[in-house]
Amino acid sequence: MIKLNSIYITESGDKARLNFDYSIDGKLDTLWFEVDKEYKQYLCTERIDAFAIGVLPFALKNGHDIVSEIPITEELSYKLNENLIPLLVKYDEHISLIKVTAPMTDEILQNAGAVGTGVSGGTDSFNTIISTYQSPYKDMQLTHLCLFNVGSFGGNASFQKHIYDKCVERAMLIAKEYNLPLIISNSNLADMFPRNHAYTHDFSSIFAICCLQKLWKAYYYASSNTDINVFSILNSSVNDSDEYALLLYYCFNNKNLNIISEGMQKNKLEKVASIADSAVAQKYLHVCSDNAENCSHCSKCMKVILALDAIGKLEKFAKVFDIEYYKKHKFKFYWFLFEKHYRKAPMMEPIYRAMRAKIPFYESIFYKAVVWLKHFIYDESYPERKVYIKIRILGISIKIKRR
Ligand SMILES: [Zn+2]
Incomplete structure (x- = not known):
């Protein structure tokens, strides 16, 4: 008591x-x-x-x-x-x-x-x-x-x-x-x-x-x-x-x-869009929970950087994010985005849909294929892998040991 x-x-x-x-x-x-x-x-x-x-x-x-x-x-x-x-x-x-x-x-x-x-x-x-x-x-x-x-x-x-x-x-x-x-x-x-x-x-x-x-x-x-x-x-x-x-x-x-x-009526992309033109936000936005300044490479920073890029406002936040790092490491950011999309993360889906138009088609196909392949091989909780194992067992009668 x-x-x-x-x-x-x-x-x-x-x-x-x-x-x-x-x-x-x-x-x-x-x-x-x-x-x-x-x-x-x-x-x-x-x-x-x-x-x-x-x-x-x-x-x-x-x-x-x-x-x-x-x-x-x-x-x-x-x-x-x-x-x-x-x-x-x-x-x-x-x-x-x-x-x-x-x-x-x-x-x-x-x-x-x-x-x-x-x-x-x-x-x-x-x-x-x-x-x-x-x-x-x-x-x-x-x-x-x-x-x-x-x-x-x-x-x-x-x-x-x-x-x-x-x-x-x-x-x-x-x-x-x-x-x-x-x-x-x-x-x-x-x-x-x-x-x-x-x-x-x-x-x-x-x-x-x-x-x-x-x-x-x-x-x-x-x-x-x-x-x-x-x-x-x-x-x-x-x-x-x-x-x-x-x-x-x-x-x-x-x-x-x-x-x-x-703010409950807005998703993350809409919130980012509603603050993007604020001069105060452009000077002081801080989303990184583990650092005193934005690190520009943790998941929280990546999420907002991608959202800002999706709406074409990233350059306005050059004071608070390392935009050069983003440009040099787009592979890492896109991988993060497609991973979240593969997992159907609700917060990232609007950002994914907005970014999709900006990512070249061949790159998009590449990321989708690599992310899918990664889960197919390593993640037994994903349905594709279970189906694959069943087909192999029923069709060719070869038993594949799951990890
Ligand atoms: Zn960070």
Whole structure:
């Protein structure tokens, strides 16, 4: 059982910290979330909403009920206990049916009317900022940008400081370009309740949003989903939470919280197209998760470079990508593209279709043949190989031993 005993604010220098004192099976510890002191008044001590959402993946995985005598928003309690938790457990045998128990309140929590989003520097983030910065829906225009350190840079043991520092510097420059205030936060969530961030980032980010619940009227969460058509809650504990993000937002949203999944209507190619003419994106786009600058040869960089080339805008991003490397190593990029096409990767298909017209016909045939041959020989999970083995067995009666 995870028991939340108290929520309180402390100050140190120019920082204000929201503390959650809790115990797991009697062992006491503290989860904290820290921002600049000017945002102290928006830290939420009145509800356990942030805590319940932030620790939920850990609690599900380890079979801990969440208990507190501090109130939870009634609608959130209902949706967690009656909708989300039973649904996730039903389709994942590696997590346990748990309960969130706390006094419920339906009182409205006043907020400062701010509208926020994250500023990671990636395509999803830039697409969200560009779409909402001067939104025709006046009441929904962006007022704040945020950089939450709640696990994406690793926990204490694996914290990638040089990447984090560069991301902070980049976020400051982007915020300056848009003339919006930037909220930088830190937390020990990833150390206290460790889970794979790639599978739980929606929970961690919404924890941070809820810690500042008294600030937000709305918050745009940049959708990084492959395609809205790909929705799944199967084995949620080992899959990207973005695959069921719409379910999460339905469950987490209530009269005190309005999280909007921005960008879900666009695939990766369309998002790249929507940011390609932005001078700010051309200066600061950063898609590489393992390096402080874009390396131009990892899968994330390759994906965006190919998308930019497909729409004829790659040269505009010469400041952030090594275009000469791309030109010299097109074989590697095309191989990557045809591999993804062979595997029918939904995110890459629109990019493949757009690139196909640019690749000479004879080269296209060559890549298709080589990729097919590779899988035919080495990958027994591919249907062509199974058929081949059956034909050989039935037709010529020669038994081919599978690897
Ligand atoms: Zn890279």
